[in-house]
Amino acid sequence: MTATGRSVALPLWALPSLVLVSLPSVGSETFAGGGLLAYFLVFLAAATPWLEILLVIPPAVAAGLDPVLVAAVALVGNVLPVWGIILGYDGLRGRWRAWRGEGEQSTDDGENEPSKRRQRAEGLFRSYGLPGLALAGPILTGVHLATVVALALGGRARPVAIWMGASLALWTAIITLATVYGLSLAGFSP
Numbered sequence: 325m326t327a328t329g330r331s332v333a334l335p336l337w338a339l340p341s342l343v344l345v346s347l348p349s350v351g352s353e354t355f356a357g358g359g360l361l362a363y364f365l366v367f368l369a370a371a372t373p374w375l376e377i378l379l380v381i382p383p384a385v386a387a388g389l390d391p392v393l394v395a396a397v398a399l400v401g402n403v404l405p406v407w408g409i410i411l412g413y414d415g416l417r418g419r420w421r422a423w424r425g426e427g428e429q430s431t432d433d434g435e436n437e438p439s440k441r442r443q444r445a446e447g448l449f450r451s452y453g454l455p456g457l458a459l460a461g462p463i464l465t466g467v468h469l470a471t472v473v474a475l476a477l478g479g480r481a482r483p484v485a486i487w488m489g490a491s492l493a494l495w496t497a498i499i500t501l502a503t504v505y506g507l508s509l510a511g512f513s514p
Contacts, residue, residue: 362389363397370401373468377402377496382503386512395500399492406471406488413475441465445473454479458487462495 366389369380377398384394438446445465449457454474461470467488474484 362387363393366394366397367401370398371405373405374466376462376467377492377499378463381496381499385500385503386507391500391504395496399496402467402492402496403489406467406492407485409468409471410475410481410485410488413472413481417476441469442473445470446477449473449477449479454483454487458484458491459494461488462491467492 362384366380366384369375370377380398380401381394384398385391442465445457445461448460448464448470452460457470457474461467461474465473471484471488474488475481
């Protein structure tokens, strides 16, 4: 709201700046104390689909947790579920098809329109292959969905695991460095 009482719509690109400015107060409540429990919460939050490293690392670092340890814990917390998805994918796919009565052949007649996120992930995979999906997935679609799409579109387990792990390591480093640098520019000392 403005001083005149009217609402002002924030452009979408301004959201990260707004979040970064408000992180110290949000993060300090969630990760208060900085003990083992705080790092366990980082691990759990990073392992949670849709939260992932992008929404976990900045508040944890802003709360005063060690950035290197936060990055390591968040990376492990995000990679383990991805590898679990990869390991369990074939069994779950077989059960899903059996439950739907599809057998081995998929009879997708177009009744169920895929979500926008899935369409975006499939487009990335078709345009840029597994490396493009792995590198863009954590930011554009979420790494869990990107992993499922890569496997569903024919990606083999080992390359998917390697690419998703490498991508998460890269994004973890970028997000951690950007958070530390951004907080120092804003006058906060992580």
